Amino acid sequence: MQQPKRLKDLSKNEYKRILERSTSKVEEALSAVIPIIKEVKENGDEALVKFTARFDKVNLTAQDLIVSKERIEAAYKKTSPDVVASLKRMRDQVCHFHQHQIRKEWSINKFADKGEGRYELGERFIPIERVGVYVPGGKANYPSTAIMAVVPAKIAGVSQIILASPPRKTDQMADVVIVAADIAGAHLLINIGGVQAVAALAYGTSTIPEVDMIVGPGNAYVNVAKAYLSGLGEVAIDSPAGPSEILILADDSANPSYIARDMLSQAEHAEDNSAVLVTTSKKLADKVYQYLESEVDKCLRKKIIKKSLEDYGAILIADSLSEAIEFTNEFAPEHLEIMTERPHQVLKEIKNAGSVFLGDFSPVAAGDYLTGTNHILPTGGSARRFSGLSVETFLKKITYQSLSKKALNLMSEDIARLASLEGPYNEHIRSVKAREEG
Amino acid sequence: MQQPKRLKDLSKNEYKRILERSTSKVEEALSAVIPIIKEVKENGDEALVKFTARFDKVNLTAQDLIVSKERIEAAYKKTSPDVVASLKRMRDQVCHFHQHQIRKEWSINKFADKGEGRYELGERFIPIERVGVYVPGGKANYPSTAIMAVVPAKIAGVSQIILASPPRKTDQMADVVIVAADIAGAHLLINIGGVQAVAALAYGTSTIPEVDMIVGPGNAYVNVAKAYLSGLGEVAIDSPAGPSEILILADDSANPSYIARDMLSQAEHAEDNSAVLVTTSKKLADKVYQYLESEVDKCLRKKIIKKSLEDYGAILIADSLSEAIEFTNEFAPEHLEIMTERPHQVLKEIKNAGSVFLGDFSPVAAGDYLTGTNHILPTGGSARRFSGLSVETFLKKITYQSLSKKALNLMSEDIARLASLEGPYNEHIRSVKAREEG
Numbered sequence: 119m120q121q122p123k124r125l126k127d128l129s130k131n132e133y134k135r136i137l138e139r140s141t142s143k144v145e146e147a148l149s150a151v152i153p154i155i156k157e158v159k160e161n162g163d164e165a166l167v168k169f170t171a172r173f174d175k176v177n178l179t180a181q182d183l184i185v186s187k188e189r190i191e192a193a194y195k196k197t198s199p200d201v202v203a204s205l206k207r208m209r210d211q212v213c214h215f216h217q218h219q220i221r222k223e224w225s226i227n228k229f230a231d232k233g234e235g236r237y238e239l240g241e242r243f244i245p246i247e248r249v250g251v252y253v254p255g256g257k258a259n260y261p262s263t264a265i266m267a268v269v270p271a272k273i274a275g276v277s278q279i280i281l282a283s284p285p286r287k288t289d290q291m292a293d294v295v296i297v298a299a300d301i302a303g304a305h306l307l308i309n310i311g312g313v314q315a316v317a318a319l320a321y322g323t324s325t326i327p328e329v330d331m332i333v334g335p336g337n338a339y340v341n342v343a344k345a346y347l348s349g350l351g352e353v354a355i356d357s358p359a360g361p362s363e364i365l366i367l368a369d370d371s372a373n374p375s376y377i378a379r380d381m382l383s384q385a386e387h388a389e390d391n392s393a394v395l396v397t398t399s400k401k402l403a404d405k406v407y408q409y410l411e412s413e414v415d416k417c418l419r420k421k422i423i424k425k426s427l428e429d430y431g432a433i434l435i436a437d438s439l440s441e442a443i444e445f446t447n448e449f450a451p452e453h454l455e456i457m458t459e460r461p462h463q464v465l466k467e468i469k470n471a472g473s474v475f476l477g478d479f480s481p482v483a484a485g486d487y488l489t490g491t492n493h494i495l496p497t498g499g500s501a502r503r504f505s506g507l508s509v510e511t512f513l514k515k516i517t518y519q520s521l522s523k524k525a526l527n528l529m530s531e532d533i534a535r536l537a538s539l540e541g542p543y544n545e546h547i548r549s550v551k552a553r554e555e556g
Numbered sequence: 557m558q559q560p561k562r563l564k565d566l567s568k569n570e571y572k573r574i575l576e577r578s579t580s581k582v583e584e585a586l587s588a589v590i591p592i593i594k595e596v597k598e599n600g601d602e603a604l605v606k607f608t609a610r611f612d613k614v615n616l617t618a619q620d621l622i623v624s625k626e627r628i629e630a631a632y633k634k635t636s637p638d639v640v641a642s643l644k645r646m647r648d649q650v651c652h653f654h655q656h657q658i659r660k661e662w663s664i665n666k667f668a669d670k671g672e673g674r675y676e677l678g679e680r681f682i683p684i685e686r687v688g689v690y691v692p693g694g695k696a697n698y699p700s701t702a703i704m705a706v707v708p709a710k711i712a713g714v715s716q717i718i719l720a721s722p723p724r725k726t727d728q729m730a731d732v733v734i735v736a737a738d739i740a741g742a743h744l745l746i747n748i749g750g751v752q753a754v755a756a757l758a759y760g761t762s763t764i765p766e767v768d769m770i771v772g773p774g775n776a777y778v779n780v781a782k783a784y785l786s787g788l789g790e791v792a793i794d795s796p797a798g799p800s801e802i803l804i805l806a807d808d809s810a811n812p813s814y815i816a817r818d819m820l821s822q823a824e825h826a827e828d829n830s831a832v833l834v835t836t837s838k839k840l841a842d843k844v845y846q847y848l849e850s851e852v853d854k855c856l857r858k859k860i861i862k863k864s865l866e867d868y869g870a871i872l873i874a875d876s877l878s879e880a881i882e883f884t885n886e887f888a889p890e891h892l893e894i895m896t897e898r899p900h901q902v903l904k905e906i907k908n909a910g911s912v913f914l915g916d917f918s919p920v921a922a923g924d925y926l927t928g929t930n931h932i933l934p935t936g937g938s939a940r941r942f943s944g945l946s947v948e949t950f951l952k953k954i955t956y957q958s959l960s961k962k963a964l965n966l967m968s969e970d971i972a973r974l975a976s977l978e979g980p981y982n983e984h985i986r987s988v989k990a991r992e993e994g
Contacts, residue, residue, distance in 0.1 A: 218664060
């Protein structure tokens with residue numbers, strides 16, 4: 119990777135490389151995605167079998183699309199008790215954190231006129247009924263993603279959670295994903311991946327029930343399919359999640375080997391991942407650079423790591439903590455580690471980030487699996503606009519009002535004046551006046 | 557409109573007509589929208605001037621794109637003090653309700669091991685920085701929409717709120733919209749409408765600043781432009797809002813003339829609006845029908861109302877309250893009026909609705925302007941998946957965690973086991989182990 123550089127000395131192109139990260143070609147993907155969606159909508163299960171054979175190289179019958187009870191039992195048997203225990207601990211930790219995101223209905227009462235003019239206003243929170251969860255397959259298994267997506271939906275009270283994940287070449291979805299999904303509480307598991315899974319969940323087929331919302335990370339095609347169907351109003355989605363990334367904000371109190379290890383840990387995910395350090399300490403920057411240079415060849419996934427650090431990595435030196443913070447907010451990282459003397463103080467200045475890891479002993483890996491915060495987070499700078507997955511992702515808000523006759527009368531003049539500015543809406547005015555006379 | 561019918565006697569086609577409502581042709585609109593977006597992105601202000609001349613038939617210079625301070629002062633002078641007072645009362649009411657939607661940061665501490673294994677988890681709420689608000693123009697002015705969109709953004713703490721509304725044929729945007737936007741607290745007003753306004757806000761031009769999120773209702777083209785740009789990840793948006801609608805759920809305790817007046821009030825908005833009554837009382841259904849038949853010709857906007865009731869209206873008779881409630885949840889109305897003996901009891905059974913109006917004296921017109929709940933709401937059945945505009949629309953959530961060395965150590969074995977299931981991610985494991993040794 120490139121040697122440390124002062125933030126101020128970065129060329130426009132270098133700055134752009136670091137800030138833009140790996141961006142997928144949405145418009146190209148869209149033209150590939152639309153025909154698949156149309157075919158699944160029209161031909162249902164038949165199209166699912168066809169696309170699974172084509173893209174996943176697995177020949178399923180329509181019956182195999184759904185993971186059977188027997189298959190779930192078999193998956194448990196093939197999974198070691200230690201792994202089951204770790205998955206359960208993860209579920210419990212995620213549960214513990216997310217339970218604090220439950221919303222309680224509220225109402226306010228106004229007494230405009232000694233009780234007679236009383237009216238009530240309030241807000242209720244209702245779970246979305248049917249949710250599809252997408253768990254990627256491909257090169258690895260992601261049981262943790264199953265837990266991160268299903269548990270918040272469960273806590274919100276979603277009554278039907280359908281988890282889709284691509285089948286493995288030899289069989290249905292991986293045992294450990296089946297076990298994780300079951301431990302998390304998914305109601306139905308389906309052996310379908312890619313755009314065809316998204317389309318099946320949005321429209322339903324003979325065997326796959328239609329859902330109201332689809333969440334979970336995926337490749338560029340899955341993300342574009344979700345965004346397209348959401349744009350059409352067919353289904354709600356969570357925030358888009360692309361290649362993963364870490365930004366570490368550190369001063370000279372930080373431990374360079376911890377920082378380097380966390381950058382390697384991010385880079386090992388995939389070549390399109392991004393690991394960046396911004397620090398006020400030139401000395402720290404140099405040490406991290408040296409540590410990375412000496413360690414990278416010892417890593418199991420060194421090819422991926424080298425490419426990731428070369429294309430998207432950076433070690434940047436800021437003149438001051440405030441310059442480093444400003445850069446951080448501009449970068450809007452998915453994962454932000456703050457390793458400074460007073461990390462909580464710095465946290466107060468952070469405006470854009472998915473999840474934040476404070477101090478020397480909070481590596482991202484801990485949040486990936488076990489602290490309990492969600493790891494499905496906005497990437498690529500979209501933390502400027504979006505939030506990570508939470509219980510609230512699965513809650514709708516319904517407002518309500520209940521007026522007494524007197525309360526309405528006390529409002530009627532203003533309502534009439536405002537309605538006459540628009541339209542004018544005479545029937546709006548008459549709907550209010552009718553109640554005065556009645 | 558058609559005579560009252562039993563829900564159970566509806567043909568499939570009739571049921572579909574009522575449930576589907578007016579749906580716009582998204583795919584057709586998209587092909588018209590994309591070239592406009594591209595041209596605004598490339599040519600900025602020049603394209604805005606060109607499209608404003610073409611679509612709004614108004615010739616603006618690039619300078620006229622922004623409403624000047626002098627122009628705002630002049631708008632106040634041309635607006636009657638009564639109107640200013642009503643707009644301020646509306647703002648205050650909206651403020652009062654929405655202040656209850658402010659979120660407070662929270663954190664939890666865990667003591668796994670007599671304090672040493674302590675770790676902290678929490679969530680913070682941060683306003684989106686720059687927001688664009690779209691206020692439609694066209695046949696009418698919508699000062700109320702300006703207040704409904706700007707006030708929640710203000711309360712959330714958005715630091716730059718830019719309001720866009722199309723210029724009138726003779727001039728810039730309407731005086732009353734300028735005054736409402738100013739009263740609500742918008743920071744900048746721009747005289748641009750349609751797709752070109754959405755594109756300008758998403759990408760920025762020499763005179764228009766780029767925003768992170770665009771909210772507010774619009775015609776089919778505006779909605780499609782928002783969805784397209786959101787799908788590309790360029791900008792966040794609120795829920796889609798199409799033609800407006802009311803569903804009234806009533807039993808024999810309800811007043812038929814109130815119901816009819818509220819249906820007329822909804823139908824007068826536009827021909828594509830939908831007004832539906834579902835009731836357990838055949839007698840009430842007949843009375844509402846007769847009332848509508850006798851009143852519709854007396855309405856100022858009778859042509860619009862007749863067409864709306866004919867195409868999208870219905871009076872439906874349910875065999876039981878629970879059948880009526882089930883239909884309501886299936887319909888998922890933007891506005892729901894409950895006029896039954898115990899409206900609060902029925903409210904508890906409502907799963908899908910934008911805003912609910914309880915009892916005889918809570919007409920939708922009161923919520924449109926003065927109760928304080930938001931009137932920018934999900935339409936066309938999307939209340940099944942989406943919520944109305946709120947303070948939370950403008951808040952991002954950032955989670956965080958802070959672990960002690962001991963706390964991390966207590967987690968490390970499970971983290972290692974879980975990381976080895978995925979990837980396997982050796983560097984994840986080493987990032988945790990490094991801290992044990994350190």
